[in-house]
Amino acid sequence: MENWSKDITHSYLEQETTGINKSTQPDEQLTMNSEKSMHRKSTELVNEITCENTEWPGQRSTNFQIISSYPDDESVYCTTEKYNVMEHRHNDMHYECMTPCQVTSDSDKEKTIAFLLKELDILRTSNKKLQQKLAKEDKEQRKLKFKLELQEKETEAKIAEKTAALVEEVYSAQKERDEAVMSRLQLAIEERDEAIARAKHMEMSLKVLENINPEENDMTLQELLNRINNADTGIAIQKNGAIIVDRIYKTKECKMRITAEEMSALIEERDAALSKCKRLEQELHHLKEQNQTSANNMRHLTAENNQERALKAKLLSMQQARETAVQQYKKLEEEIQTLRVYYSLHKSLSQEENLKDQFNYTLSTYEEALKNRENIVSITQQQNEELATQLQQALTERANMELQLQHAREASQVANEKVQKLERLVDVLRKKVGTGTMRTVI
Known part of the structure; x- marks a missing residue:
């Protein structure tokens, strides 16, 4: 069992x-x-x-x-x-x-x-x-593990998609910002070049108007003044005076033309500044819309605050640029007003009463210029005389030096001849002494 x-x-x-x-x-x-x-x-x-x-x-x-x-x-x-x-x-x-x-x-x-x-x-x-x-x-x-892994992968994929979308939006915003900045820089450079060209043109025109053969103008005015002074009849005086008045009117017209060109240039600059301000306002509005859209898209992410700060900084910079443009516009308006004042003053000064004063003033200036020239000529003559005396002294010194050189050359020739004679004598004596020594040695 x-x-x-x-x-x-x-x-x-x-x-x-x-x-x-x-x-x-x-x-x-x-x-x-x-x-x-x-x-x-x-x-x-x-x-x-x-x-x-x-x-x-x-x-x-x-x-x-x-x-x-x-x-x-x-x-x-x-x-x-x-x-x-x-x-x-x-x-x-x-x-x-x-x-x-x-x-x-x-x-x-x-x-x-x-x-x-x-x-x-x-x-x-x-x-x-x-x-x-x-x-x-x-x-x-x-x-459960498989489900958790799938959920983690899905969340990672969603996060990666969101980050990629955010990165693309950021890059697109940066590209748009860079394009806007480049366009602004190009416009600023073009405006600067245009302003420089206008300034150069105005300077050239002023130089041309102010310095069109000043010597000839001076000579013609002097000739006219001399003719008036030397004129015996009233008809000649009237003719010369009419010529002088015509020249004054021509200079006045040239100045009026210059002021008109300056006014037109300033008006164009003002219009350009206004268009620039409008363009900047449109860009600001566009940037605000972009900022709103980007803020709505990036509410659910942590990088929202940084982007908002960057956009706020951009807005502040744009506002500062707008303020600077407005200030430039105000400055241009002030310059235009000052030019208008100068133009009105120029008109008031360019009346007939002031023409006489200007004519007298020009005559006095020409007389002073003549006196100054006479003084300058006298001074130059004195300097020329002094230089001539110095030249004569230098020439005499040179002649003396040449004579001394000739005497020295003659003395050197005489000394050379004496040396040659002495050398010949020495050679003869050496020969004689050599024969005598040979005899004694033998």
Whole structure:
């Protein structure tokens, strides 16, 4: 009987191990632990059954426990309670069936084996349920992880799309800003070049009008004045006076023409400044609209404040540019007013009464110029005389130096002749001395 019970327990344990190998890896660990514990307990029970008959029933009480990874599982708790109740009953029955001689019967052994087999079946079912629950929970965890990964990827994709859209908007705004700045710079450069060209043209015209052969004008006026002074008849005086008056009127007309050109140029500059102001206002309005659209698009992002600050700085710079343009416009208007005042003053001064004063003033200026020229001529004559005396002195000194050079050359020639004569004498004496020495040596 003992061998038969052992064979049955081993066969059931082998079946359980084969079923466990078919399950998943995390379930295998739990089932292997439970089966090992059951195998250990079954062997202990068999050993207790086959032990000596002298053992007392109170010493054969065994305790079976199921160790699971889920301490809150009610099914496992129920199975443990049932197993404990059945164990106590079995102990009581076994104690009642024991003879005073402490000899166990074959029926009791069969009952214990059947009870153990039932307990094994209960444990298998509980293990299967636990394995199914573990598999379900693993699947749920995997699903949750997969969902979380998908949500993270979707959020990252949305963030990347939003950032790309923001970057594109920022780049487009920068390009528009750069284009606007370049267009403004080009307009400013063109206006500057035009203003420089106008100024140069005005300067050239002024120089031409003021300095059209001043020497000839001076000469003609001097000639006219000389004619008036030398004139014997009133007709000649009237003719020369009429010529002078015509020239004065011509100069007046030239000045009027210059002032009219200056006024037209200033009016054109004012119109250009007004058009520039309007253009700047339109650009400001356009930039404000762009700022509003960009602010509406970038409300849900953290970079909104920085862009708003940049746009505010741009608006401030544009407002400053507008203020500078308005100030320039005001300055141009003030200049136009001053030119009008000068023009009115020029008109008032260019009346007939002032013509006489101007004529007298011009005559006095010409007389002063003549006096100054006479003084300058006298000074130049004195300087020329002084320079002539200096030249004469230099020439006399040069002649003296030439004479001294001639005397020195003559003296050097005489000295050279004397030296040559002395050298000849020395040679002759050396020859004589050489022959004498030769004789003495011999």
